[in-house]
Amino acid sequence: MARINKNYDKLAAGYLFPEIARRTNAFLEENSGAQVLRLGIGDTTEPIVPAVLDGLHAGVDALGKADSYSGYGPSEGITPLREGLADLYAERGLSLDPSEFFVSDGAKSDSANIQSIFSDDCVVAVQDPAYPVYVDSNVIFGRTGQATDSGYEGLVYMPCTEENGFFPDLPDRKVDLIYICSPNNPTGAVATKEQLKGFVDYANQHKAIIFYDSAYASFITDPSLPRSIYEVEGAETCAIEFNSFSKTAGFTGVRLAWTIVPRACRTEDSESGKLHALWTRRQNTFFNGAANIVQAGGVAALSPEGRSQTDAQVAFYLENARIINEGLQSLGITTYGGGNAPYVWLKTPGGLSSWDFFDKLLNECRVVGTPGSGFGPAGEGFFRLSAFGHRENVEKAVSSIIEKLQI
Numbered sequence: 001m002a003r004i005n006k007n008y009d010k011l012a013a014g015y016l017f018p019e020i021a022r023r024t025n026a027f028l029e030e031n032s033g034a035q036v037l038r039l040g041i042g043d044t045t046e047p048i049v050p051a052v053l054d055g056l057h058a059g060v061d062a063l064g065k066a067d068s069y070s071g072y073g074p075s076e077g078i079t080p081l082r083e084g085l086a087d088l089y090a091e092r093g094l095s096l097d098p099s100e101f102f103v104s105d106g107a108k109s110d111s112a113n114i115q116s117i118f119s120d121d122c123v124v125a126v127q128d129p130a131y132p133v134y135v136d137s138n139v140i141f142g143r144t145g146q147a148t149d150s151g152y153e154g155l156v157y158m159p160c161t162e163e164n165g166f167f168p169d170l171p172d173r174k175v176d177l178i179y180i181c182s183p184n185n186p187t188g189a190v191a192t193k194e195q196l197k198g199f200v201d202y203a204n205q206h207k208a209i210i211f212y213d214s215a216y217a218s219f220i221t222d223p224s225l226p227r228s229i230y231e232v233e234g235a236e237t238c239a240i241e242f243n244s245f246s247k248t249a250g251f252t253g254v255r256l257a258w259t260i261v262p263r264a265c266r267t268e269d270s271e272s273g274k275l276h277a278l279w280t281r282r283q284n285t286f287f288n289g290a291a292n293i294v295q296a297g298g299v300a301a302l303s304p305e306g307r308s309q310t311d312a313q314v315a316f317y318l319e320n321a322r323i324i325n326e327g328l329q330s331l332g333i334t335t336y337g338g339g340n341a342p343y344v345w346l347k348t349p350g351g352l353s354s355w356d357f358f359d360k361l362l363n364e365c366r367v368v369g370t371p372g373s374g375f376g377p378a379g380e381g382f383f384r385l386s387a388f389g390h391r392e393n394v395e396k397a398v399s400s401i402i403e404k405l406q407i
């Protein structure tokens with residue numbers, strides 16, 4: 001008799017983005033002819049830059065000739081790409097071996113799949129608010145109890161608030177797996193080396209593992225802020241890092257990412273090399289590698305030309321963030337983030353709930369954003385605006401907020 005994975009039934013109903021779509025569609029039905037300006041979902045909007053496009057084309061062309069055709073590749077990724085990634089980290093003074101890089105089709109899937117190499121009874125800590133996949137995938141893997149008003153039982157929430165600068169205090173009990181995202185989605189906050197050092201020391205002391213999601217590392221403009229957790233002394237023994245070409249190179253639809261599992265990284269019950277071996281085994285068993293065409297695009301994105309063109313695109317999104325920040329601040333709204341991240345995190349005016357502000361912004365300004373409470377209990381009273389968008393749309397949305405928002 002087949003039975004279902006009952007953990008799925010624990011997932012809180014009304015997933016954030018479907019609910020946003022539902023309310024937006026209801027508004028459009030009631031206001032026929034109205035147009036909404038979307039600063040909601042974190043998806044890139046600008047076309048792929050020429051140097052990367054050339055790499056993708058070359059990847060396609062190689063498949064059309066007998067002498068350059070390739071079928072299945074190594075599930076960990078092609079060597080030139082792994083070497084290019086190691087060189088990227090070497091620029092920050094880090095000596096990671098190319099074999100410690102695992103190329104994949106997404107940081108989202110890796111940040112969920114990584115759990116398969118850890119024991120079921122590990123206690124998991126997440127930043128609150130957080131990117132939803134960390135929480136939901138742990139629910140599905142059975143590492144939590146039921147959902148309550150204050151979150152899932154058994155999950156340790158680490159509140160990120162105005163008071164702590166949106167970087168959590170250390171857990172007040174022993175936890176085993178810790179998710180940290182920096183630059184943060186949704187708050188736009190970037191962890192300093194000192195802040196990360198606290199967690200690295202905690203993890204090494206308690207033999208915990210940090211899952212460090214740095215998908216927005218390329219948005220960091222302040223040279224004193226770390227782009228990788230391995231810039232913090234001691235991180236190689238306790239941290240696994242995820243990154244992606246999605247936001248940097250406009251690959252959200254193309255799909256290409258990487259995960260770093262250093263050989264030195266280990267748990268309470270394993271020696272150096274074991275986690276690296278387990279992740280290799282997991283990927284070899286479940287995954288046949290990212291598309292070869294796409295990996296050719298990734299190599300091109302790491303070339304000097306690719307880098308300068310994608311850097312310019314990142315700068316373009318950061319300018320959008322600046323425009324959003326400036327507009328909101330001109331209304332006296334308190335905002336965070338945006339300087340080193342493509343997200344602006346605003347405090348809802350008048351103490352409105354996140355969803356009440358969503359409705360207000362939609363009805364008064366026709367702008368769609370993302371309620372902070374959808375990312376976790378501590379996001380209540382906050383709201384996320386995304387800097388991904390065509391300049392014209394971002395400017396229209398900001399003007400509409402300045403002209404029409406009644407506060």
Ligand SMILES: *Cc1c(COP(=O)(O)O)cnc(C)c1O
Pocket residue numbers: 042105106107108109131181185213215243244245246247251252256257
């Ligand atoms: C967009 C995003 C990613 C990227 O995931 P991919 O699966 O590589 O597209 C990862 N983490 C966070 C926090 C994100 O916002």
